[in-house]
Amino acid sequence: SAVISQKPSRDICQRGTSLTIQCQVDSQVTMMFWYRQQPGQSLTLIATANQGSEATYESGFVIDKFPISRPNLTFSTLTVSNMSPEDSSIYLCSVTRREGIPETQYFGPGTRLLVL
Amino acid sequence: GENVEQHPSTLSVQEGDSAVIKCTYSDSASNYFPWYKQELGKRPQLIIDIRSNVGEKKDQRIAVTLNKTAKHFSLHITETQPEDSAVYFCAASISRAALIFGKGTTLSVSS
Numbered sequence: 077s078a079v080i081s082q083k084p085s086r087d088i089c090q091r092g093t094s095l096t097i098q099c100q101v102d103s104q105v106t107m108m109f110w111y112r113q114q115p116g117q118s119l120t121l122i123a124t125a126n127q128g129s130e131a132t133y134e135s136g137f138v139i140d141k142f143p144i145s146r147p148n149l150t151f152s153t154l155t156v157s158n159m160s161p162e163d164s165s166i167y168l169c170s171v172t173r174r175e176g177i178p179e180t181q182y183f184g185p186g187t188r189l190l191v192l
Numbered sequence: 193g194e195n196v197e198q199h200p201s202t203l204s205v206q207e208g209d210s211a212v213i214k215c216t217y218s219d220s221a222s223n224y225f226p227w228y229k230q231e232l233g234k235r236p237q238l239i240i241d242i243r244s245n246v247g248e249k250k251d252q253r254i255a256v257t258l259n260k261t262a263k264h265f266s267l268h269i270t271e272t273q274p275e276d277s278a279v280y281f282c283a284a285s286i287s288r289a290a291l292i293f294g295k296g297t298t299l300s301v302s303s
Contacts, residue, residue, distance in 0.1 A: 186235055
């Protein structure tokens with residue numbers, strides 16, 4: 077398995093501000109993903125973080141709102157921009173080891189975000 | 193795109209009974225189907241998975257079955273215990289190994 081950490085673990089933010097969430101893995105992984113889990117809901121894929129290139133966003137998510145970086149094979153950031161109360165969610169990163177081949181996805185502990 | 197439907201949304205059983213959760217998927221190209229268990233305040237944890245070249249997989253009290261023709265797969269938990277109480281999510285893989293999740297099933301096991 078992979079050891080995944082996220083920072084911050086939780087935060088309370090004011091509307092209109094931005095928050096950057098970090099995801100760090102203890103070993104090189106190929107695929108990194110960002111998910112959102114709204115209160116009492118399932119996980120929704122935001123985007124695939126691609127190393128060295130722009131992230132691939134799912135329908136309903138745009139780069140201006142959720143810019144993502146992945147400078148190397150063990151680290152990625154997700155920024156939630158111009159936040160509103162509707163952005164209050166748990167944000168989770170996940171990783172797999174083998175590109176293009178279904179493989180176990182491991183999830184980070186999540187970042188709990190509350191927007192006032 | 194892929195869509196995963198999961199039923200039931202809640203399931204209550206007595207300790208020792210069996211529990212079955214069912215999922216259907218829409219994209220016939222999906223070929224990997226994991227099940228995750230999420231306890232309150234914790235991250236999702238993989239409990240079992242199945243690939244499209246296998247019809248059934250078992251791990252102690254947990255089993256998963258896959259019917260590719262009908263595009264549905266099921267989680268079976270036998271001899272349920274109170275610690276099995278959690279939210280269970282099914283998922284299907286689309287291209288690039290990303291997962292599309294069902295809406296979840298809240299399982300309550302009473303002793």
